[in-house]
Amino acid sequence: MPRRWNIAAWSILATVFIGMSTYLILNPTRTGVVPNYRLASSRWWAGEKIYDPGTHGFLYAPPFAVLFTPVNLLRPEILGEILWRSLGFGLFALALRSLSACRPPPAVSLSASRLPDSAFLFLVLLSVPASLAPLSNGQTNLPLSACLVLAAIALRRDQWSMAGLLLTVALILKPIALAPWLLAFAVFAPVRGILLAGILTSVAIGFLHPNPSFAWQQYVGFLHKLTSSYTPENLRVSDIFGIFHKVHVPTPFHLDTITRAVVSLTALWFCWWKYRRGQIPRASWALWVGSCLVLTVFNPRAETNSYVLISPLLAFTAICSWRDGGAGILKGIILSAACIGLMCDGMGLWIYKATDVWLKPLIVLVVSPLLLRVPKEWKEDFR
Numbered sequence: 001m002p003r004r005w006n007i008a009a010w011s012i013l014a015t016v017f018i019g020m021s022t023y024l025i026l027n028p029t030r031t032g033v034v035p036n037y038r039l040a041s042s043r044w045w046a047g048e049k050i051y052d053p054g055t056h057g058f059l060y061a062p063p064f065a066v067l068f069t070p071v072n073l074l075r076p077e078i079l080g081e082i083l084w085r086s087l088g089f090g091l092f093a094l095a096l097r098s099l100s101a102c103r104p105p106p107a108v109s110l111s112a113s114r115l116p117d118s119a120f121l122f123l124v125l126l127s128v129p130a131s132l133a134p135l136s137n138g139q140t141n142l143p144l145s146a147c148l149v150l151a152a153i154a155l156r157r158d159q160w161s162m163a164g165l166l167l168t169v170a171l172i173l174k175p176i177a178l179a180p181w182l183l184a185f186a187v188f189a190p191v192r193g194i195l196l197a198g199i200l201t202s203v204a205i206g207f208l209h210p211n212p213s214f215a216w217q218q219y220v221g222f223l224h225k226l227t228s229s230y231t232p233e234n235l236r237v238s239d240i241f242g243i244f245h246k247v248h249v250p251t252p253f254h255l256d257t258i259t260r261a262v263v264s265l266t267a268l269w270f271c272w273w274k275y276r277r278g279q280i281p282r283a284s285w286a287l288w289v290g291s292c293l294v295l296t297v298f299n300p301r302a303e304t305n306s307y308v309l310i311s312p313l314l315a316f317t318a319i320c321s322w323r324d325g326g327a328g329i330l331k332g333i334i335l336s337a338a339c340i341g342l343m344c345d346g347m348g349l350w351i352y353k354a355t356d357v358w359l360k361p362l363i364v365l366v367v368s369p370l371l372l373r374v375p376k377e378w379k380e381d382f383r
Contacts, residue, residue, distance in 0.1 A: 005120065006120055008121050009096075009120045009121040012124050012125070013124060016135070021082050028078050032138040033139055034080075034137075036058050037064070037068050037071075037072070038071075038072045038080075039058070040064075041065045041066075041068045043065075044062070044065040044069075044218070047209075047211060050218055050221070051218070051225045054229075055228065055229040056229070059226075059301075060140070060175065060222075061175060062222060063172050063203070063206040066206060067205065068084075085135055088138075088140070089135055091143045091147070092145060095145070095146035095147075097120055098150060099149060099153070099316050119319055122315070122319050126314070126315035126339040127308075127312045127339065129339065130308045130339065130342035137305065140173040141308050141309060144170055144177060145311070145312060147173065147177070148170065148288065149288075149312050150162075151170065151180065152288035155284035155287065156281045158190070160190045160194055161194055163188075163194075164194030164197070167180060167184055167198070168195065168199065168201070168202055171199075176301065183267060183271055183287050183290060186271075186272065187268070187283060188283070203219075229301070236303075236357060237300060237302055238303055238306065238361055239299055239300065242358060243358045243362055260300065263293065267289075267290030267294055271286040273286075279379070282378075285379065288313060289313065289372065292313050293310075293364070296361065296364055297361045297368075304345045304357065304360055307342045314335050314339050314342075314367065315335075317331075318332045318339065320375035320377050320378075321370075321375075322336075324376075331370055335367055335370060338363050338364070338366075338367045341360075341363045342360055342363065344359050
């Protein structure tokens, strides 16, 4: 039976990816945001500046433009489109499979904290709906979500090198991943050296250009782009303040900034408190929860597609709650409904227009208290 559950889960994932690939082949001009990545990579090697004025365009660090080169060079271009999505969706599938395997090793009793054998299937059913839009657009939110999951698992298991690598990759994928990077650096002492080494390596990758002076100019341009684009002004933001803006209730800029700062410091305190109590698994859970909330409802550039970052967390907590029975069943139902709700932008045009910007952050805000309690499947200390 477990093998059948896994076959069903992989079949769903394969069907989704094949369907998306077929759509791209039939509609080669509907490529989402990938042309921005291609343009930046082409400009990089042509010695042209890769950062344009304004709040949009290429928003990533120079190493991303360098590492995207193999995908950009692949011809015909549609193969590069499919390859890029396969990397992100494949990593997302690996993250869900790793989550389903979160259980104590043989030396620990399984009687009180074992996920059902169908966990992988239900993780797929609950997490994939929120992944469809970023998969279609080719956004980095999908592999970033996978990196967050895998980094949390690596920290939980004291796999410091793997955690450092994943958080470095996350930072290259999207600058907002600085939030979990800083949380890990501040709280988990064993990973600090690896994180610093990762930063130095990624910066060195950004200097892979025949003209080092040009590379330096692009780093300066990146910092300018970062400071000018990561603000809530003149953006269609799907965060906590997007809810107020949707109903035409203005919020002062300083209130936005103070709120995000307080939430970030609270996440830091929560992780630090768990770690100081000698509870690395619990601290890794706090980092995962805190990072997901900071990167979604408190992110000044949150999009509706950003909520794939939190869908695996909601799905995992839902499954753990279901198996607890009793009051956990109601909690599981609420979290499962939240997972389906995160697909609202793919439920038809009229639902998309009615729920755009405000519904996803509202869903996450409502269910966020249910994420604070660490599931038994996660909090076992195996050291």
